[in-house]
Amino acid sequence: MPISLEEVRHVARLARLELDEAEVLALQGELNALLGHFADLQDIDVSGIDPAFQAMSLQNVWAQDVIQRGFTREQALRNAPTSKGGLFVVPTIIEG
Amino acid sequence: MANYLASVGMEVHAELRTQTKMFCRCPVEFGGEPNTRVCPVCLGLPGALPVPNQQAIQLVLRTALALNCQIAMHSTFHRKNYFYPDLPKGYQISQYGDTNPIGFNGYLDLPSGKRVHIRRVHLEEDTGKLIHESDFSGMDFNRAGVPLMEIVTEFPPDISNSVEAKEYIALLRQTLIYLGVCDGKMEHGSLRCEPNISIRETGSDRFGTKTELKNLASFRAVQLGVQFEVARQATVLEGGGAVIQETRGWDESKEASYSMRAKEEENDYRYFPDPDLMPMQFEQNEVDRLRDALPELPVAKRNRYIQSLGLSDYDADVLTAEVERANYFEEVVAAGIEPKQACNWMNSDLAMLLNDADESFGASRIAASELAGLLSMIDSGEISGKIAKQVLRDMFATGESARQVVERKGLTQVSDESAIRLIIQNVIQDNPAAVENYRAGQQNVLGFFVGQVMKASQGRANPETVQRLLRELINS
Numbered sequence: 001m002p003i004s005l006e007e008v009r010h011v012a013r014l015a016r017l018e019l020d021e022a023e024v025l026a027l028q029g030e031l032n033a034l035l036g037h038f039a040d041l042q043d044i045d046v047s048g049i050d051p052a053f054q055a056m057s058l059q060n061v062w063a064q065d066v067i068q069r070g071f072t073r074e075q076a077l078r079n080a081p082t083s084k085g086g087l088f089v090v091p092t093i094i095e096g
Numbered sequence: 097m098a099n100y101l102a103s104v105g106m107e108v109h110a111e112l113r114t115q116t117k118m119f120c121r122c123p124v125e126f127g128g129e130p131n132t133r134v135c136p137v138c139l140g141l142p143g144a145l146p147v148p149n150q151q152a153i154q155l156v157l158r159t160a161l162a163l164n165c166q167i168a169m170h171s172t173f174h175r176k177n178y179f180y181p182d183l184p185k186g187y188q189i190s191q192y193g194d195t196n197p198i199g200f201n202g203y204l205d206l207p208s209g210k211r212v213h214i215r216r217v218h219l220e221e222d223t224g225k226l227i228h229e230s231d232f233s234g235m236d237f238n239r240a241g242v243p244l245m246e247i248v249t250e251f252p253p254d255i256s257n258s259v260e261a262k263e264y265i266a267l268l269r270q271t272l273i274y275l276g277v278c279d280g281k282m283e284h285g286s287l288r289c290e291p292n293i294s295i296r297e298t299g300s301d302r303f304g305t306k307t308e309l310k311n312l313a314s315f316r317a318v319q320l321g322v323q324f325e326v327a328r329q330a331t332v333l334e335g336g337g338a339v340i341q342e343t344r345g346w347d348e349s350k351e352a353s354y355s356m357r358a359k360e361e362e363n364d365y366r367y368f369p370d371p372d373l374m375p376m377q378f379e380q381n382e383v384d385r386l387r388d389a390l391p392e393l394p395v396a397k398r399n400r401y402i403q404s405l406g407l408s409d410y411d412a413d414v415l416t417a418e419v420e421r422a423n424y425f426e427e428v429v430a431a432g433i434e435p436k437q438a439c440n441w442m443n444s445d446l447a448m449l450l451n452d453a454d455e456s457f458g459a460s461r462i463a464a465s466e467l468a469g470l471l472s473m474i475d476s477g478e479i480s481g482k483i484a485k486q487v488l489r490d491m492f493a494t495g496e497s498a499r500q501v502v503e504r505k506g507l508t509q510v511s512d513e514s515a516i517r518l519i520i521q522n523v524i525q526d527n528p529a530a531v532e533n534y535r536a537g538q539q540n541v542l543g544f545f546v547g548q549v550m551k552a553s554q555g556r557a558n559p560e561t562v563q564r565l566l567r568e569l570i571n572s
Contacts, residue, residue: 058374059374061148065116065151066115068116070135071136076237087234088235
């Protein structure tokens with residue numbers, strides 16, 4: 001089931017990628033090749049096999065609800081491109 | 097104007113009362129300096145691995161059971177992908193699917209008798225907080241990763257007007273507080289209610305376009321907001337327009353909703369199972385144990401107070417409104433005080449004192465055992481009810497026990513017959529006309545004499561002894 005140009009543009013929009021038409025065409029080809037591999041997998045008969053979403057067969061891996069200190073604010077902000085007043089500065093977002 | 101039917105779906109987010117976040121062990125507290133409760137996991141740093149909070153899972157199980165849900169014995173976490181600065185990982189960990197959320201297919205019965213079906217109770221994580229300053233926008237991630245429980249009602253909606261919407265959120269909040277899973281503070285955003293509202297003409301079986309309301313910080317806002325949206329949508333339709341599917345904010349001061357953002361495209365979150373998180377597998381005996389350990393819930397408690405303890409509907413409502421007050425009441429009763437008496441003292445005298453001091457039953461400076469101590473002194477005849485009111489005020493002011501106050505001020509009831517006899521003789525002497533009336537058959541004059549004797553004894557004479565001796569002396 002080949003992916004349409006419109007689907008490529010939609011996926012790019014969701015990923016916040018700005019693509020020109022040449023890139024959209026090129027990615028359509030690449031994505032179709034990828035999906036082709038998955039199509040091969042789809043052909044395998046898996047009836048009678050439970051779906052496995054994890055590579056490990058672990059379950060109920062939980063932690064106790066006990067506080068452990070993480071970063072100081074200075075540590076947290078150290079790698080931020082811009083910070084101000086203890087906040088991570090982000091592009092201005094207009095709401096409402 | 098055509099007749100319209102409203103349909104209201106309710107989506108409620110409750111921050112869970114845990115010590116730490118959902119997938120890391122950073123502390124959960126309201127407020128605090130920005131970005132002081134963060135670590136590589138909740139900042140979404142590469143390579144950091146989430147580990148679920150066991151306590152949060154237990155709290156969701158508890159809630160799901162209390163809301164009569166089926167439990168997904170096998171339940172998994174998913175990634176919900178979207179771009180927004182409040183989400184450092186680029187996805188929110190949530191639970192997808194109809195039968196995968198920890199609880200599904202439940203219901204909550206409202207006091208009005210209406211049953212509201214619940215589609216799902218699932219576990220996810222809260223987002224960070226976007227803060228708009230005058231010259232920039234910034235992120236505080238203290239709240240990012242706080243355990244968040246989402247409770248969604250079933251479609252088609254059972255709720256059909258603003259009063260029911262308010263009733264639902266009020267009972268749900270009360271239930272969550274009773275369960276101890278959420279503090280219920282709507283004003284702090286630890287309980288958030290987002291109704292979606294649509295209307296359709298009476299007789300039509302097609303649901304109208306819905307709008308979603310945000311920023312409702314109180315029950316009142318929920319009721320007014322839903323009411324406003326129903327009326328607004330009706331006006332749009334009457335004017336020949338079409339309702340736009342959008343998210344609308346609630347402006348508390350204008351008591352009106354405003355457009356926040358239109359849903360430009362169908363949500364495309366590309367959910368998939370989170371490979372970092374192992375599935376949850378619950379055992380039936382564990383679920384049974386949690387079900388058995390559920391506390392008595394508000395409606396059941398209220399009904400028991402009425403049916404077994406003989407309280408009025410009103411008294412039962414007041415006592416069960418807050419779980420702290422109900423617990424206080426039950427402690428007083430457990431100490432041997434008659435329920436109606438305990439209720440009266442709590443809801444009048446003590447409530448007034450607490451109210452004036454801006455305190456609550458949960459943190460009352462007069463403990464339940466202390467109130468029980470006071471009331472048992474009335475029962476045993478050591479002090480009169482009237483004196484007890486004064487003693488309660490003193491206990492509240494000084495922190496003394498009832499007995500300490502009574503002894504310090506010498507307020508014990510006078511049951512000594514010779515002392516009371518003396519007072520009665522004086523009163524009889526001073527009121528010869530009243531004595532004549534009584535002897536002439538006016539039985540109600542006895543009340544007047546009792547009053548005079550009590551007054552003369554400054555309220556300390558034992559009323560029963562007074563009654564008995566009066567009859568004896570006045571007839572002699």
